[in-house]
Amino acid sequence: MSATPSLGTDAPRGVRPSKPPPPPFALWGGIGFVLLTIGFSWDWTYGIGFSIPDLISNFTLDPARNPIVAGVIDPVWETMTRPAVIEGFIETFQLAAIATILGGIVGLPLALLNSLTGAPNKTVYILVKNFNSFIRAIPDLIYAVFFVAAIGRGALPGVLALFFLSVAVIAKLTADIVDGIDQGPIESARASGASHVQMVKTAVIPQILPGYTSFALYTFEINLRGSAVLGFVGAGGIGTIFSNYYQRGWYDRLVVVVIGFFIVVFIVDRISIAVRKRLL
Amino acid sequence: MSARMTDAEARERMDEITRPEKPFNRFRWTITVALLVLFFGTSLTVDISPSALLALPERTLFYLGLMFLPPDLSEVGRSFNAMVQSLGMAWIGTIIGAVLSFPLAFLAATNLASKPVVFAARQILNFFRAVPEIVFLILLLPITGLTPVTVALALGISSIGTLGKLSAEVIESIDPGPVEAAAATGGGRLQRIRWAVVPQVIPEIVALWLYRFEINIRNSAVAGAVGAGGIGTLLVREIQLLRNWATAGTALAVMVIVTLIVDTISGRVRRRIIRGPQRPVDIGADTLPPDADRDAGPDLPNDPGEAGPRTFAPI
Incomplete structure (x- = not known):
């Protein structure tokens, strides 16, 4: 082989090897x-x-035909200070907080049992894994509509719907980290004669705690966003206002509440992300 | 001191040994107190009547009985059709989200774009992440009407945020080697991205899209809030309007079963995309002559090869 052939002159050009067929x-x-x-x-x-x-062809920015554009041009800012709207925001926070805390409490054991490391035996693991998938397969709106029909309108069906959503999210995300933890502490706990529960408490929980707390905060964000839809079926929260204004076609007010909701979620997101960075 | 201790002496010494005190963890303490205050503060002020809470287990069981005992199989066909429509909304929505988020992800990756561009792109992604599907849905309704297409659009737009953010993280984790190689052979910015970045990130980003499709199947139930079609609308109508519990039970069962089946298939495809085939893949290397990399000069096509078996934990 000659040293450094002058490229482009004697090197055969234009003979790209043919592309292999796709697998x-x-x-x-x-x-x-x-x-x-x-x-x-x-x-x-x-x-x-x-x-x-x-x-x-349907898209138009003409205010006469597009009520959103009309609403954005001439929003009714006073809507933000209406008592019903303020109550809606407070209720959204309440729903999200209660659901996140309850969901966090129930989600942790479900996450532990959803992993071969945390489950005492394979039967429990398979049962819990399927149970978690089942809970996750039903959307929060469907939980909400079921509980509204079963126990009446109000905040309780909203809390229950977000509770199931929280359990699903926390169990799923935390189970993923349980699977990936360092096996060393587990072996040393077993070697020193720990029972299964003691092993989980001393070797598994401390390892997953930062991730779990971070996911719980993330779930709070999800619940805030999720609460926007619940009001449409009568399960409380700020969605009640969205639903009301949407049904009456009050887009000039709806736009204002949407902006307010966006600001609230955005601020909570920033705080939550800052705390989560501190945790991990 | 005697060599042997009596039992009494041993016990006495055990009592003297004290475990070191646990260090005071202010961060943990603050969080615990804040959580307790938050929980009791909210649960005592929220508008929930104790009687409703007490009646909850009994009522839940009663209505579950109406839904599933006995199961009403005559509505399986209608439920299935509605579920397929929901899958359609989720599929089209995910494609819309993928197409719109793909370019944004490159602008939001710190290793490819300049700081101000990254900042701007991230804020756009944050905006789409902060607004829930239902809000996009009711804002789109007056334009495109009460149809499944509107739901697909809403799902797509609200997928941009998460997809863009996670895709940007994938792009940031690439191996810089191929980019340098492309730069060394004179590739411009777009050529570097096309030939050195995209081939590395595409398997993981496609897996993200599929994962988002699974999420969008659940999110497509949001159509039920306004009655825009799909299984969500069917369930809300049957439960809230018609109180047709047996039909609702069938529809719920169809929804859960189809969702779980699609999850399983999609999960398998995702794993296959990320890990590649189990046997070593034939990337066409042996179709080149042994010295091809030296002889063919700069015209050698840049083979993407395989993106290694990176672990993947989508949120």
Whole structure:
């Protein structure tokens, strides 16, 4: 081989090796993606009738035809100080706080048992894992509508809906860190004769505590956001106001409450992220 | 001192030994007190009547009985169709979110964009993360109407925040080697991203999209709040309006089963995308002649290869 051939002159140009064919997984994945996308966007029983030209032709910024634009141009700022709105915000905080704390208490054991490290045996592990998946498969709005119908409107169904949401989130995220903890402390706890509960208490919990606390705070953020939908089925919180103004078409007020809600969530997010950084 | 201790002496010495006192942890203490105050403060002031709380277990069991005993199988077909429509909203919504978040993720990655750009992009992502689906939904309704398409749009827009943030984190964790190599061969900024960054991050970002699809399936129930179609609307109607508990039970069962099946499939595909096939993959290296990397000069295509088996913990 000659030392440093002058590139571009005697090196054969234009003989790129042919691209290898895509692996079967990528090929079938691509075909599946295209078929599903066409099927789901088609306008038939199993599709939603998604068409970009329709969207473009429907889109308008004319205030006469788009009430949101009209609302943004001329918002009713006094809405923020209305007692019902303030109560809605307070109730949202209450729902989120209670649900997060209760969810955190119930979610921790469920997370521990959802891992082969924390569960006493395989049967418990499989049972709890499936139970957690089941809880996670039902959206908070459905919990809310069930409990509203069962026990009446108010804050209680809202708390219950967010409670299940919190349990699902905390159990899922914490279980993931339980699986990834350092096995050393567990072995030394077992070697010194600890029972299963003692082992979990001294070797597992201290390792997952920072992550768990961080996820609990994150769950509080999720609950604040989640509370916005509950009011639509009568389960309390700021969603009651959203639902009310939406149904009456008061977009000039709705816009104001949305801005207020955004500011609240944004501030809570910033605080929560700062605390979580301190924790981890 | 005698060599042997009597029992009494031993006990006395045991009593003298004191465990060192636990150090006072102000941070933990503050958090505990704050939590207790928060919990009792909120639960005593919230508008929940004790009688409702007491009736809760009995009523829950009663209505669960109405829903599932006996199961009403005549509505499985209708529930399934509604569920497929929900899957459609989630799928299209995820695609919208993926398309919109992909460029933003590159602007929000500290290793690719300049500081002010990263800051601006992050604030945009934070905005989409802070606003819940239902808000986007009711803000879109007057424009696109009470249809599943509106729900898909709302899901897509609210996916931008999380997808963009997590994708940016993936981009920040890349191996800088290929980028340097692309720069050394004279690649411009876009070429470096196209040939050195995208191939590294695409498996993990596609896995994030799939994960978001699983979340969006659940979030698509938000359509039920306004009646925009799908299984959410069916359930809210049957429970709240028609009080048709048996139908609602069937619909709930269909929703849970389909969600879990899709989760399982999507989880498998995600793991396959991240880890690659179990046997060593043939990336086409042996189709090149042994000296190809020296002979072919600068025209050698930049082979993406495999993004290593990085662990993946989506939030």
